[in-house]
Amino acid sequence: MTAPASDQTRTRGRRTGEQRAPWILLAPFLLVFLFTFILPILAAVGSSFMQVTRSGLFGEQGVTQEFAWFHNYALALGDGSFITSIGRMFLFGIVQVPIMIIAATILAFLLESASARWPGLFRAAFFLPYGVPGVIATILWTFLYVPGLSPIIDVASWMGIDIDFLGPSTVLWSIANIVTWSYTGYNMLIIIAQLKSIPGELYEAAHVDGASPFRIARSIQVPLIAPALMLTTVFSIIGTLQLFAEPQVLQSVSPAIDSQYTPNLSAYTTAFAYNDYNVAAAQAVLIALVAFILSFAFLRLTNRKDQ
């Protein structure tokens, strides 16, 4: 299509084209990324270092804003409820993430074993909850948690068991159940995809060696799905720290969930209910830092084990 040109100019044109091309291709993504990620983050970091001082009963005699160094961070870290919420998420993550990943792995193995009947049907059933938005999943489970509505509580009480899904000591695990319900099937599918990519010759070789199915799972399948497991674990850790919709929706039926139940809820409350944008920004920055450190530590740890 281009007009014939001498070899030299064509090469030169191509070189500059090749230099410019990646930036042209990246430009739309980077522009939106800059606009929706980088700038807001910079703004958040900036405002986390600012402080507002008021004089008078409501600041009617003057409001000033000044640079506050780490004052807001000190407030966020000195806020018992915020620290408790991070601790709560650790507890949640330590219990829920392994349960979910292990359950997903076992389900993947069962579905991929020759013993399973109707694997397609089961796979679809397990995966279905992933498509249900967290809010709607929580609404669904809310109905099964609320006394008076929940048939589960009715059935349990016939058997003489009193369950309270929404009490102070249980509601965290009720949330864990919703998250597990939503994401197990999704994680399972990722693991299945990885299992399917294991070359058939490996299995045949194992059979020739007389390896048991359990042995095959341990020596061949688990090591080969490790990358997928790692990826899903990292995303689950990040997801745990960002827990918001589930507790926020459950709040309307569970008095045990306070306005700072999770770190994200805490930041949201501080910003939008208490109007303390600066402390909220500091909290958000802290959440991001914790997520970053955790994911980094996890990847480091697993990489070391591999070597």
Add this chain to the structure above:
Amino acid sequence: MTPLTRRQLLKFGLGAAGAAALAGCGTPGLTSVNAAATIPPASPSSPVTLTYWAWLKDLQKVADIWNAKNPHIQVRTVWIPAGAQGGYPKMYSALAAGGGPDLAQIELRTIPEFLLVNGLVDLSRYGAAEHAATFDPTLWKQVSFTGGVYGIPQDSGPMATFYQTEIFERVGASPPTTWSAWAEVAAELRKQKIYIDVFPFSDASVFTAYATQAGATWLTPTEDGWVINMRDDATMSTARFFDAALDKDLVSTAFEAYSPAWFAAAGNGTIASLTDASWADALIEGISGGKGKWRVAPMPRWEHGGFGSSVRGGSTTAVLANCRHPKEALEFAAWLNGSQEGINGLIEHCGIGWSANPKFIGTSRMEPSPFFSGQNYNQEVFVPASTEQNPDWSWWPVTQQSLNILADQFRRKPGGQSLVDGVVKAEEQIMSVFQNKGLSIRKEEA
């Protein structure tokens, strides 16, 4: 899709500059609209349209009554989630964005919070004083701060005791007139495995109302800042009383009032009564099979003084800072909440609480109620209750946060921390919230 156009790119560039500016001075709500010149009323020839955010259902029907008569001031209502459950965050963010509605439903206790972010128009600059006489002076005081008026009272919630006659008769009790009599009835009911009422840990406004009745005033605005006193006798004795009631298992903490579990318990008779605001009547009417079983009596009194009743809830119609027609907005708000037409409309369509106009409680509320055993309870109980209020109570700029702090402390009651200790700790925390906002606060000297 084609890549972004040049104009869009320009917009992004402007956005980038905007964000950079924000990073430096991004905190919203630092300037006050009440320092600027007042906005003159629009000329009658150019009609104005006012937007009104509220969580009252069918409010548009009431607004339509006004709209039909006032073609030059048209009101369009928008339903939003109730207050702290989403309505306020929405308003705050709209204000921060330099927008928002002209009028909004704001609870009495939240007015000072909106003052803190310069979110409200001072209506005294637009002639609010001429409406003052229409409204209950206790409520008017709660919308008046630092010489201004920041909302038109809409309704309130004078409190009384709703009880199931048959269950009380079963233990030979009449509605208790004092809190110690209440505790005795509660103990009798417990023998029948019935609770007299619930005590919510997660909603501190109930405890606050009881302490208000006892005569507490937790925060007082003064010339040189806020004065806090949550360790006064009234509050401490209220806390001690409910500590004892909880320790003796006289009240249920398994669920809160109006939750599905509560409706079930009230329906099957394991909850005998409820001490709450006048607007609870509509909710109690939702108890299945409750018709004819309930009556209303004045709430119990504290022996050592205090007031005959207390108050829980109550809203205002406020004019938000970015309103472009405050004069017209005030006119509508005064009509809506002060006129007979407006009050009747609000009761019929929206089911508001107790009328803020002491001279008119609403036509339908002058009738005996078939649900409440034919009792004319509004005239009989709530009219007196609305006059026996603690007149000194004032809300403060961090009410919601304070109630949350208090609730967080109350939640430790099952773990062994007394309500008394919880209140004392909450006082310290509330003080530091004030200080962190850069407001001056001191403890009242004993």
Add this chain to the structure above:
Amino acid sequence: MTSTSVTNSEAKADTQTASAPAKRAKGSGASSKIIVTAILVVVALYFLVPVYWVVVASTKTTADLFSTNGFWFAPTFALWDNISAVLTYDGGIYIRWFLNSILYAVVGSALATYLAAAGGYALAKYRFKGNNTVFGIVLGGVLVPGTATALPLFLLFSQLGLANTYWSVLIPSLVSPFGLFLCRIYADATVPDALMEAARLDGAGEIRIFHQVGLRILTPALVTVFLFQLVGIWNNYFLPLVMLSDAKLYPITLGLNNWLSQVNRLPEFYQLTTGGVLLSVIPLAIAMIVLQRFWRGGLTEGSVK
């Protein structure tokens, strides 16, 4: 660095990928078949119980909802009344929410996929200064919590007059750092340099090579990225919660929660909420069953086609 370790292991897994499906373990007996199937049935019950409950609940009147057992139908069958109430309440706002969700999800994820593909392809197929820096920064974006960006983003959009518009939800949905990450891996593993070189010799420009060679080869990956982003936007709650105040712009998640938040004062909203949830889950259930094969095909089989 975080990014590189994930990248390496993922890429390794990709190069190992073979097209043949795993051979099933042979010789499992009938008894193990029954046990395994029984386990799977029990697990399936767990996943389906909430859905079953909402199906049952949406056939009941509000009174029956509280007075009859939740796992079985009530004598009065009120499903059609409930559904018509859902569809007609407030001038059919539910349908509007549903269409909004579709708009946000389909338009957002289509554009996001295109942007991620272009970016991932550029990072994988060109060696240029800043390549790794860009990739590292973008991956870091995955870790930033929604709350950190939502508030400043909201203030930013407010100043541009974009808050409380369709754009305020659409524009942030256009970036998928995870999509870029996947696209880079796929492009790295699947787009042959030789093919690009051949296209260059034919005189095609770099952008055209991307559209005609790159996009075609990347298609299986794009389906995955598209679906990820589709579900991500469909499930989105926080961003619209912060951005939108006009109920007409709500996606279905926000709308239904709006209804749920009213049940304490107005019990009739139980019926609207259960009916609304049911109607929103049905299309999702169908979509998930149909689309799950694409998930299977997507994540690690990039090199197959």
